[in-house]
Amino acid sequence: MKTLLLFACLTALPMLAAPQQFELNLDSVAAKASEHVDVSLNAATLQFAAKFLDANDPDDAKVKKLIEGIEGIYVRHYKFKSAGTWTQADLEPIRAQLHGPDWSKIVSTTSSEDGANTEVWLHIAGNKNIGVAILAAEPNSVTVVNIAGNIDLESLAKLGGHFGVPKVKPADKPKKEE
Amino acid sequence: MDWLENELRRALAREDPPDGFAERVMARSARRPSGTRRWLAAAAMVVVAVGAAGAWRQHQGYEAKREMMLALQLASAPIDRIQSEIRGITQ
């Protein structure tokens, strides 16, 4: 009986939503931020959201294809009033977790213009990529992303610019006349 | 005023699109349902077919979609930047 129960539990495991793959402990960053965005979407929520993508809309169709292999998306995004508010030490709790044996840094870039630093890490299990971590640190913002599951990074990059609803507020002064 | 900036304003002055551009845009847009019409049609169908509970689920669904799009947007921006920087180095 016990063995049967254990087997039932193990077979149930793949059906559970993949939780985030590292702790997004950024309390020290959050405390200094003027704005923050916190999104946590497990597999069930992603599947539900995908039902509301419009198959006839080319942008929605690209998103639908992109999220097919994803089991969870976890994002923390912080904005600051001025540069220099956060420090590299604030990001150490994240980096320390990514230095584990299951994580492999594949890209690290630093902009010479504004010092913006971006790192991409892959979560590997048995020669298979099972997740991605993105750490983007700019003078006025910090973004940490964990995508659990399999995602095509090139397709993700190409989505840039296809989210056609920027919340742009009217300019204060009159602009060049049309 | 700096001579080069004057010339740049002249060189980059706005130009009109080809003749008939506005008509083509509006004709093609008329064949595509607008965001407003799509929302109203979906809301009406849900209320008639499944009642108020269905309408609430619809609202939740679009909220979930909005959150998903926001998350993907925040994730794609740094990857996009890396690709540009790599492209800039290799060109």
Next chain:
Amino acid sequence: MLTEAVETGCDFGALVLRHQSTVFSIALHFLRDRATAEEVAQEVFFSLHRNLQQIETPAHAAAWLRKVAVQRSIDEGRRRSRRPQVALADVAEPTASIRPGDPLLSELLRKLISTLPEAPRMVMVLRYQEDLEPAEIAAALEMPVATVKSHLQRSLALLRGKLARRGVGESEWTG
């Protein structure tokens, strides 16, 4: 003329007529290809049509269109970046002396701008086509103001140098 009045009073047809030059010109000056610029501009307006209910005022529409035109132009530029681009060496030397207001100079400047990397290129377009201040350019491109100013300074210096090597400079101007 097809129009769609929505609660905000932003009439789609009127917005197309009012902003078509801006949107088309951002794409044209960035991509240097009229057919592609028209396709990009059409996509920008289709996107507006899909999201019209989120536009709050006509001024919001103008800023929204500018931002989406910038994004779509940059996207299209990246898609095309695998194809051979105009190299600076291919930009023909002017064969006659250039005077202020000479269309040859305007064409030369447009070609030189097209050889800039995408970020400074778009900064220059927004500055000199749309007359935006650095803070407004920074908001449209989501980059720090300091970076915008740096792009402007470096691009102007680069253009001055390239023009000088072609014998085009301030000394050519009498006024």
